[in-house]
Amino acid sequence: MRRPGLWLLAVFALFFAVPLQVGLLPQILPGPWTPHLGLLTVFLGGFLYGEAPGVALGLLLGVLYDRFTVGDLGLHLLLLPVVGVGTATVRRLVPEMDLVGRVAFLALTVLLVEVASAVLFDLTGQILLDGSLLFRQLVPAVLVNVAFGAVLLAMAGRPRPGAAR
Amino acid sequence: MKVRRRRSARWIPAVLIAAVGLFLLFPQTRNRPLSLVEAPFVWTASQVTRITRGATDAVRGTWSNYAALTGVREKLAEVEGERNHLLVALSDSWEEAARADHLSRLLGLKKRVNRPAVAARVLGTDSSHWFRALLLDRGQFDGVAAGDGVLVPEGVVGRVAKVTHTTSQVLSVHNRGSVIPARVQRSRHAGVLVGGVRPSALEDLKDDGGEPLPPPEVLMELKYVQRNADVVAGDTVVTSGLEGHFPPGIPIGKVVRVVRSNAETFLKVYVVPVLPFGAVEEVLVLTGEPRPVEEP
Numbered sequence: 001m002r003r004p005g006l007w008l009l010a011v012f013a014l015f016f017a018v019p020l021q022v023g024l025l026p027q028i029l030p031g032p033w034t035p036h037l038g039l040l041t042v043f044l045g046g047f048l049y050g051e052a053p054g055v056a057l058g059l060l061l062g063v064l065y066d067r068f069t070v071g072d073l074g075l076h077l078l079l080l081p082v083v084g085v086g087t088a089t090v091r092r093l094v095p096e097m098d099l100v101g102r103v104a105f106l107a108l109t110v111l112l113v114e115v116a117s118a119v120l121f122d123l124t125g126q127i128l129l130d131g132s133l134l135f136r137q138l139v140p141a142v143l144v145n146v147a148f149g150a151v152l153l154a155m156a157g158r159p160r161p162g163a164a165r
Numbered sequence: 166m167k168v169r170r171r172r173s174a175r176w177i178p179a180v181l182i183a184a185v186g187l188f189l190l191f192p193q194t195r196n197r198p199l200s201l202v203e204a205p206f207v208w209t210a211s212q213v214t215r216i217t218r219g220a221t222d223a224v225r226g227t228w229s230n231y232a233a234l235t236g237v238r239e240k241l242a243e244v245e246g247e248r249n250h251l252l253v254a255l256s257d258s259w260e261e262a263a264r265a266d267h268l269s270r271l272l273g274l275k276k277r278v279n280r281p282a283v284a285a286r287v288l289g290t291d292s293s294h295w296f297r298a299l300l301l302d303r304g305q306f307d308g309v310a311a312g313d314g315v316l317v318p319e320g321v322v323g324r325v326a327k328v329t330h331t332t333s334q335v336l337s338v339h340n341r342g343s344v345i346p347a348r349v350q351r352s353r354h355a356g357v358l359v360g361g362v363r364p365s366a367l368e369d370l371k372d373d374g375g376e377p378l379p380p381p382e383v384l385m386e387l388k389y390v391q392r393n394a395d396v397v398a399g400d401t402v403v404t405s406g407l408e409g410h411f412p413p414g415i416p417i418g419k420v421v422r423v424v425r426s427n428a429e430t431f432l433k434v435y436v437v438p439v440l441p442f443g444a445v446e447e448v449l450v451l452t453g454e455p456r457p458v459e460e461p
Contacts, residue, residue: 021292022288022300023289026289032294065293069291069292069296069298069334070296070298070326070327070334070335070336070340118295125342126296126341127296127341128362128363128364130364130365133364133382137294137295
């Protein structure tokens with residue numbers, strides 16, 4: 001209970017992330033303009049609380065997100081724990097990162113995850129990818145996730161002392 | 166003597182006043198000369214009375230109007246509340262009527278397809294924006310299985326791709342991986358309708374003078390239609406029924422472009438879905454084979 005924010009993230013991941021992602025947000029926002037709540041939750045978990053919470057949140061949300069997609073590949077289960085570990089590692093290597101740096105790092109993470117998803121789905125024949133489609137899907141996805149994530153990062157403030165060790 | 170005279174003198178005015186009073190009491194005396202004396206007093210009194218009465222009426226009217234206005238204000242608020250309540254009720258009624266109409270048509274579709282089917286409500290979409298899929302509130306407990314066809318009265322939605330005990334996920338007809346046997350309704354030429362068109366395949370069509378095509382992610386291709394087949398833009402593509410999951414004759418899409426090439430054995434027929442996929446709320450999941458027709 002010493003980390004109320006982490007428990008808040010865990011409760012959100014377990015009960016609210018997927019229902020909001022598949023039920024509510026698509027009614028408000030079209031396709032790629034919907035923020036990836038799972039990715040943002042794992043990013044915040046890894047960045048603010050370290051490797052173990054990042055991996056745990058990644059595994060939990062990976063299972064849940066893969067359960068609610070028609071894709072055959074366990075893509076979320078593969079990528080989200082990696083995001084949790086990666087963000088925690090970067091946070092440890094660059095401990096004094098200001099808000100602009102964190103947002104830039106978030107943008108890079110979202111971009112890498114989206115490109116990796118698209119390539120893996122294309123390789124397994126689940127989508128047909130080319131430059132224009134990638135651009136049309138990637139640009140809104142990165143923009144909306146960075147905007148949403150920047151607000152969350154600003155709200156979260158500076159990482160707690162001793163985190164990500 | 167002096168005392169008697171004084172006493173009789175005291176009675177004289179009293180008698181005179183009484184006489185004048187009696188004189189004035191009788192209406193017959195009004196036209197007599199004495200009425201000229203009383204006229205100014207009467208006129209003055211009547212004017213004062215009139216003014217007093219007018220002022221009283223004005224105050225009373227103002228007060229009653231104020232009281233009435235207060236009541237009207239309250240009444241107006243009450244009427245406005247009632248009006249808002251009725252508008253909400255009317256909107257609810259329209260919503261109920263639209264839903265009832267949709268469910269009625271869904272029920273009609275269920276009778277028409279003549280096979281086991283369950284109605285399902287759309288709970289949401291796919292968790293990944295790379296796929297176009299729907300999450301339904303029916304699963305294995307309701308008899309739904311992977312591969313089952315999913316319809317609405319207007320046409321085909323897609324096919325069940327994943328199923329759990331209580332939910333199922335439907336892959337839309339225009340998503341990559343969707344394959345449905347279909348035919349052109351007018352000319353009866355059959356083929357296989359495949360979801361997903363590689364955008365690079367459409368590059369050559371941009372300069373052919375035809376109407377601009379929709380984005381490739383909403384396009385389908387009707388494959389294996391012979392080169393000399395009679396297919397034109399605007400034709401409706403329907404299910405052929407050659408596969409058990411869909412009954413024949415259900416609309417899937419409209420032909421938007423036909424590409425004929427002497428180098429190809431088959432036509433390239435590009436189709437867009439008839440349904441606005443995002444607007445689907447309730448669907449019919451076909452869970453079994455057609456029922457045998459009973460002999461009369």
